[in-house]
Amino acid sequence: MKAKFPSKEWIEQFMVVLNNSPDYKEAAEWWEGDFLFVVETDEKLDKKATFYLDLWHGDCRSVDYFEEGQEPPETEFQYIGKYSNWLKVINGDLDPIKGILTRKFKLVGDKGKVMRATKAAKELVNSAQKVPTEFV
Amino acid sequence: MWFYSAPRKIVFGEDSLDELKEIKGNSALLVTDKILMDLGISQRVIDILESVEFKVTIFDQVDYEPTIPMAKAGAEIAVREEVDWIIAVGGGSVMDCAKAIWVFYENPDMSIDSVFPEDPLPLRNKARLITIPTTSGTGSDANWAIVITDPETKQKLSVGHRDLIPDIDIVDPSLTLKLPPRLTASTGLDVLAHAIEAYTINWKNDFSDAMALQAIKYVFEYLPKVVKEGENIEYREKMHNAATMAGIAIGNSQIGGAHAVAHSAGAILKIPHGEIIALALPHMMKFCIEEEDVVKHYSEIAHTIGLSFETKKEGAEKLILEVENLIQEIGLKTSLREFGVTPKVLQENMKLLQDFALNDTGSLVNPRDITKEALENIFYDMAGFVKGGYRNNILKVNLSDQSITNENLDLEAAKDFVGGSGLGAYYYFNFLNTKNVDALSPDNILIFMTGPLTGLPTSCSGRFSVCSRSPLTGFWGESNSGGKFGPELKFAGYDGLIIEGAANSPIYLFIDNDKIEIRDASKYWGMGVFETQEALLKDLDDKSFKIACIGPGGENLVKFASIMNDGGRAAARTGLGAVMGSKKLKAIAVKGNNKDFLLPDEFKEKSREAYEEIKKDFSVEMAKELGTAGFVDAAVDFYGDMAIRNWSESSFKEAYNISGTTMKETIQVGRYACYRCPIGCGRVVKIPEGKYKLSKTKGPEYETIAAFGTNLKIGNLEALAYANYKANDYGIDTISAGSTIGVFLDLVSKNYVPPEIIPEGLDPSFGNPDTLLDLLEMIAFRKDIGNLLAEGSKVLSENYLYSALAPQVAGLEAPFHDPRAFSSMAILYITSPRGACHLNGDGYLVQQGIEYPELQIDNIPDNRFNIDNSAKQFARLQSYRQLYNAMTICQFYNPPAPIVADLLGMAMNQKYEPEDLILLGDKIFALKRIINLRLGWKPELQVLPNIMRKRLDGPTEGNSPDVQKQLEEWYAYRNYNNESGAPRIEELKRLGLENLLSFSNLED
Structure with a gap:
């Protein structure tokens, strides 16, 4: 069943897909660090949404979802962008690094660490594309 | 009446x-x-x-x-x-x-x-x-x-x-018999100024003319004599009478603009009248010569003093020249600079200078209307200051006959070709019209050239270009370096330095502002780059000197020898270190004191605006935090951009160990920046102990990590840092060295190299740091197999009949951005003026999303493997980077194009829009293409090497760029003839370069 993006159902399905991805496991086997994926409003989305992911050595240990007005935890990293740009990333039309270089996304956190995880980032996107999604 | x-x-x-x-x-x-x-x-x-x-x-x-x-x-x-x-x-x-x-x-x-x-x-x-x-x-x-x-x-x-x-x-x-020579000269010049002005002012009449002309005749005839022989009563009498006659002339005509300027400057800058009128007169004459009447009057004076000419204009111009020659002959100063007037003093007093001059009688009756703007230009010309970023000075040193000359920068050419490698190309083109010689011939010239932005108070203004014929490729050679050497050359008062001839024994060039000497360098010959710089600075006993030098690589004419400056900064590509070595020029030590530039107030504000913009740039942030090596992880794992095992493999797990992030976590102890650079992409590393022990030194950047690391499958960061240090110390280009070594090891692995050729003790396999270090040394000293490797990968591979293995275009080894990862690099490599080059267009960054919308480089296909219909944009990028190498500023510094246009405009006293930047780049590109055609370059060389076309698994997903298609689009956009390779006549006309037509065999 399709999950709406962004929603709690979506991120929970994403976690399942990710944890079943051997490519992600291999690419991220050294990774330690939790993430917030922040979906900002634009003409298509009128309320901000935030995903929380606890990523640890190739596994996604937990996820959570925060709507606008709710306070997400502090994390080591944040990847922040408008809804339309998140669509592009998930659909494969924009790679996450290009997203940062073109200022469509903002990366908060140790950039060095993220830059060496580009393969893992690619696998995150691949997994996102496998989640049956209904975009708002 | x-x-x-x-x-x-x-x-x-x-x-x-x-x-x-x-x-x-x-x-x-x-x-x-x-x-x-x-x-x-x-x-x-x-x-x-x-x-x-x-x-x-x-x-x-x-x-x-x-x-x-x-x-x-x-x-x-x-x-x-x-x-x-x-x-x-x-x-x-x-x-x-x-x-x-x-x-x-x-x-x-x-x-x-x-x-x-x-x-x-x-x-x-x-x-x-x-x-x-x-x-x-x-x-x-x-x-x-x-x-x-x-x-x-x-x-x-x-x-x-x-x-x-x-x-x-x-x-x-x-x-007047006891009048000292200097006073004789200056007062005598005042006589000439009176007489010339009286003869050209609107109030002139037959009576004043008669007095003026006789006075002028006497000055030209007797002033040089009386300056030398002050006791000669006859000369004194003639000059004394001339002074009175000229006084009567102005009393019955008038003084003019030269006096208005002289009165003003004399009062404000406290310079005696006779001295200041000598500065003002020729400049005011050049200003007035635009008027037809003035031409007529000047030509009459020219006739009176016996000059021969065919047209009045010619006569008028000859008169001005005669005046200038006279001023020099009698030993008077010829610029305000010589009186200690600085650009700052001039700028601060400009309004007053203008006001006084405009309110002087001389201005009111001058034969050409004087405006505030005209006065400003005249005062700056008198000062010898050039507004903007140029110094208006090219230093020429001939090492054969030891002559040293200063000539004015060709400012007209600078309008077209800007500076750096653009202007370097212009000077080389002129040279080619007199001589076409081998790169290492003593008759070849070597050009060091700054740009109008070099040394200016704006970010990333530390770069300079070195240009000549490349000994590696035989074609146009240029390299680009940062550090502080370029700005120092500018502060010393020079836009560029042209080295001609060759010395008989090792020398170095000493430049301390206007003191230039050719000095013996035999004690430094044989020293590595770092020892040379240290020893020279010690002997000069002045750490403010900046040094550019060669190491054993240049001395031994390694075809990819580099010129190193400011420690480990490198003008590395195309082997110009060998050109320097062929001239026995070991080093150039330069010191300059004048950091003042005459710039509009808006320049500072615009620079600040540019800085705020680049702070938002993620690639700048990355370069700052991790250096260029920060890209290694993404390049290998995500994009497949880095060559692995001589461009033939697609994965390298040890890339993690040699990335910028690992460097930061391990051997990095600091960063360093070029002149005025807020980015500071340079890494400082230290390895306190172990086999690769290193004192604090420059760390390897992306290209070297690729050349010595992924390309040779060496995953040991300490070894790479050490190899980088050694290569720099030898003074050899790490890209070409790593590529050539990679080709050699590949040839060995494929059994193309007979075992007996391999030096004893050398392990010719990939992955061994000792192999790399041994081969670097052999190359630098041309020992054993190093002698062949020192010729570059093309010669090496051809020697063993396997040229397909060499990753070169037109003889220059490609930098380590793979066209299979970013297909735009294909067209950029094969059309680059100097051979495969990443400073000719950073397509890999554009394809990652860095756009230039004001330059219409903003519609790049999302698919990095296919740039169909985008050649136009990459050609424009190419031109933009040609301009960068001319301005010369760092290619990591990318504020929006309108800001760049403004900054460049202010540095060049022009007004530019973004599209003008592309036009300038187009001109520079066309000139370099014509130079290459003259040097024997042919379009058949526009081929991507086989080794870079082989399809690989991994991040490049089996892609190989469609070079032919890209080339067709590129030629169509550039309006060049794809059979001859030359710009079409129509294109040259569009660029305003029709004068180049007669110097090339261009067919439309």
């Missing part, structure tokens, strides 16, 4: 002082100065007057700039002594002061600036005036003008009245 006025009596020649015995009266005020009193000259006059029983009161307070209070003080004395004669003995200042005293004596309540030709001026009720000039001279002895300074406003006032004409003018040459 007009008037002619002259002294009622002029007594001239030797013994003319005896005329004083004939005057009637009792009391005289002798107006003079202390120097003339001390020299006894004024005493001669006093003695004669006292011999005929005159009571003589001395007023010797006059200094070189008479003021109103000074004259009033003299007038008070005249009142007290009830003088019947005022006798001026001295130069122009004394004359002017005496006339002013006379005015105040006879009219105590009058203000000097109310003296006006048409108003009554009561004079000769109490006294009459005698003038006895002791210089040749202002001519003030023979005319009715007064030039006097108001100390409150600092303005020099020019007033006059016909009744101020002296009653008697005694022109005795014996009074």
Whole structure:
């Protein structure tokens, strides 16, 4: 069943897909660090949404979802962008690094660490594309 | 109707002082100065007057700039002594002061600036005036003008009245016999200025013309002689008479713009009149020559002094040249700079300078209207300062005959080709029209060139270019380096340095501002780059020098030898270190003190705006935090951009160990930045112990990590840092070295190299750091197999009949951005003027999303493997980067194009829009293409090497760029002929480069 993006159902399905991805496991086997994926409003989305992911050595240990007005935890990293740009990333039309270089996304956190995880980032996107999604 | 006025009596020649015995009266005020009193000259006059029983009161307070209070003080004395004669003995200042005293004596309540030709001026009720000039001279002895300074406003006032004409003018040459050469020269030049201006001013008439022309004739004939032989009474008499004649000329015509400028600058900058008029005259003449009447008058003067010419314009121009030559011949200064005037002083006083000049009589009657803007340009020209970022100076050093010359920068060419490798190409193109020689021939030239932005107070302005024919490729060679050497050359006063010829033994070039010397460098020959720089700085005993030098690589003519500067900064590509070595030029040590540039106030603001923009740039953030090596992880794992095992494999797990992030976590101890760079992409590393122990030194950047690391499958960061240090110390290009070594190891692995060729003890396999280090040394010293490797990968691979293995285009090894990862690199490599090059277009960054919308580089296909229909955008990127290498600024510094256009415009005194930046780049690109055609480059060389076309698994997903398609689109967009490779005639015309047509075999 399709999950709406962004929603709690979506991120929970994403976690399942990710944890079943051997490519992600291999690419991220050294990774330690939790993430917030922040979906900002634009003409298509009128309320901000935030995903929380606890990523640890190739596994996604937990996820959570925060709507606008709710306070997400502090994390080591944040990847922040408008809804339309998140669509592009998930659909494969924009790679996450290009997203940062073109200022469509903002990366908060140790950039060095993220830059060496580009393969893992690619696998995150691949997994996102496998989640049956209904975009708002 | 007009008037002619002259002294009622002029007594001239030797013994003319005896005329004083004939005057009637009792009391005289002798107006003079202390120097003339001390020299006894004024005493001669006093003695004669006292011999005929005159009571003589001395007023010797006059200094070189008479003021109103000074004259009033003299007038008070005249009142007290009830003088019947005022006798001026001295130069122009004394004359002017005496006339002013006379005015105040006879009219105590009058203000000097109310003296006006048409108003009554009561004079000769109490006294009459005698003038006895002791210089040749202002001519003030023979005319009715007064030039006097108001100390409150600092303005020099020019007033006059016909009744101020002296009653008697005694022109005795014996009074000038002791005049020192310098004063003789400067006062003599003033005579010329009077006469030329009198002859061209609108008030000129037949009488003043006659006086002016005769004066001009005498100045050209006798001034150089009398400067050398001051005791020659005949020369003194002719010049003394010329001064009076010229004084009469201006008294009956007028002074002009040169004097307006001289009065203004003299008063504000405190420069004696004769010296400043020598600066002002030629510049004002060049300004006035735009007027047809002036051309006519100048040509008449030219004819009078015996110059031959065919047209009036030619005659006029020759006259100006003759004036300039005369000024040099008599040893006068030719720029305000020589008086210690700095750009800052000039800028601060400009408004006042303009105002004073505009309000001077000379401006009002000048034959060409003078505006504020015109005055500004004239003052800057007089100063020898060039507005903007140029120094207007090219230093040429010929190492064969040891000659050193300064010539003006070709500013017209600079408008087209800007600077850096653009202007370097222009100078090389001119050279090629006289000689076409091998790169290592002693007749070849080596050019170091800055750009208009080099050294300016803006970010990332530390770069410079080195240009020549490449010994590696045989074609156009250029390399680009950062650090501080380029700005220092600019601060020393030079836009560029051209080295000609070759020395017989090792030398280094010493440049300390305008002191240039060719010095023995035999003690440094054989030293590595770091030892050379350290030893030179120690011997110079001045750490402010910046050094560019070669190492053993350059000395041994390794075809990819680099020129290293400021420690480990490298002008590495295309082997220009070998050109330097072939000239036995070990190093250049430069020091410059002048960091001032004449820039509009907006420049600072615009620079700040640019800086705020680049702070938002993620790639800048990355470069700052992780250096260029920060890209390694993404390049290998995500994009497949880095060559692995001679471009033949697609994964390298150890890439993690040699990335910028690992460097930061392990051996990095700091960062370093080029001149004025807020990014600081340079890494400083230290390895305190172990096999690869290193003191603090420059760390490897992306290209070296690729060349020595992924390309050779070496995953040991310490080893790579050490190899980087060694390569820099040898002075060899790491990209070419790593590529060539990679080819060698690949050839060995494929059994193309006979085992007996492999040096004993060398392990010729990938992955071994010792192999890398051994081969680097062999290359640098051309030992064993190193001798062949030193020729580059193309020669190496051809030697073993496997040229397909060499990752080169037109002989230059490609940098480590793979066209299979970013397909735009294909077209950028194969069309680059110097061979495969990443400074000819950073397509890999554009394809990652960095766009330039104002330059229409903003519609790049999302698919990095296919750039169909995008060649236009990459050609534009190419041109933009050509301009960057000309400006010269760092390619990591990318504020929006409109800001770059503004900054460049202010540095070049032009107004640019973003599209102009592309046009400039197009011009530079076209020139380099024509140079290459002259050097034998052919379109068949536009081929991507086989090794870079082989399809690989992994991040490049089996892609290989469609080079042919890209090339077709590129040629169509550029409007070049794809058979000859040349720009079409129509394109050259669009670029305004039709003059290049006759120098190339272009067929449309």
